[in-house]
Amino acid sequence: MSERFGERVRSALRAKGPLCVGIDPHAALLAAWGLTDDAQGVREFGLRTVEAAAGKVAVVKPQVSFFERFGSQGIAALEDVLAAARAAGLIVIADAKRGDIGSTMDDYARAWLTPGSPLEADALTVSPFLGVGALDGTFAVAEKNGKGLFVLAATSNPEAEGLQRSTDSAGTTVSAAVISEVSARNAESSAAGEWGSFGFVIGATVDWTRAGIEPFTPAAPILAPGFGAQGATPADLRSRFGTMSAAVIASESRSILSAGPADLMETISARAAEYREVAGV
Numbered sequence: 001m002s003e004r005f006g007e008r009v010r011s012a013l014r015a016k017g018p019l020c021v022g023i024d025p026h027a028a029l030l031a032a033w034g035l036t037d038d039a040q041g042v043r044e045f046g047l048r049t050v051e052a053a054a055g056k057v058a059v060v061k062p063q064v065s066f067f068e069r070f071g072s073q074g075i076a077a078l079e080d081v082l083a084a085a086r087a088a089g090l091i092v093i094a095d096a097k098r099g100d101i102g103s104t105m106d107d108y109a110r111a112w113l114t115p116g117s118p119l120e121a122d123a124l125t126v127s128p129f130l131g132v133g134a135l136d137g138t139f140a141v142a143e144k145n146g147k148g149l150f151v152l153a154a155t156s157n158p159e160a161e162g163l164q165r166s167t168d169s170a171g172t173t174v175s176a177a178v179i180s181e182v183s184a185r186n187a188e189s190s191a192a193g194e195w196g197s198f199g200f201v202i203g204a205t206v207d208w209t210r211a212g213i214e215p216f217t218p219a220a221p222i223l224a225p226g227f228g229a230q231g232a233t234p235a236d237l238r239s240r241f242g243t244m245s246a247a248v249i250a251s252e253s254r255s256i257l258s259a260g261p262a263d264l265m266e267t268i269s270a271r272a273a274e275y276r277e278v279a280g281v
């Protein structure tokens, strides 16, 4: 079996620090970069971002919507970006936030997490809001292929509060229940002391106490968007994530990409160094 995803992320974060560069070719950014608002534009945007990020950070996260907007040509562009990023040695999280009933979810998992698939990534963001059990086939595909998942637990957007902070009769929030159910699967599939490969999305803007969530075991990577444009700063790595901060993948998209193509490499280097300092890497 291939090397487990959780352990791959653990070593990569130790080597390169927590910063993850989000590849989000918004229309306004394409215009600012002098690129066309079409599949060729998003392809070029993605490839230039990969080139600038390679060797400087451990992880990149292409956002699928920006490519899907252009139909089959956009998806072909995404395939090129995913392949280039993986060839550059970056860990690639496809941010597609897939979630469906089990029988149809499984093929989303196969599409993104099968070695040799046109859309192969190292990990996929998935939604548990159709029930964590609906992801069981997805956990199995990831496990079999040495891939990872990031399960939405406490997202960074303010609109999530009502749903994700609601509680069951025991007072457990939906966010905490997701973490607990996914952690049980990590405990079954990872050896003692290893990081699990089924990670979580916990926004950097989320107050853990208010969200009813606590440090969890076994450790698993935490994808934390919300840094940069949504307001969280590198200092929030420690203040928000406390004892779990070593597991955090700190994701920024617009705040980095708005530097423009000429200054991108320098911006990524400087920001990555800032995060390394906070993380003590």
Ligand SMILES: O=C(O)c1cc(=O)[nH]c(=O)n1[C@@H]1O[C@H](COP(=O)(O)O)[C@@H](O)[C@H]1O
Pocket: 022, 024, 061, 063, 095, 097, 125, 154, 155, 156, 157, 201, 202, 203, 225, 226, 227, 228, 229, 230, 251, 252, 253, 254, 255
């Ligand atoms: O799964 C994600 O990546 C994600 C989860 C979440 O809770 N909040 C969130 O903003 N994201 C994604 O993270 C990126 C944030 O972009 P910026 O706000 O520009 O840094 C976007 O691609 C979002 O879709």
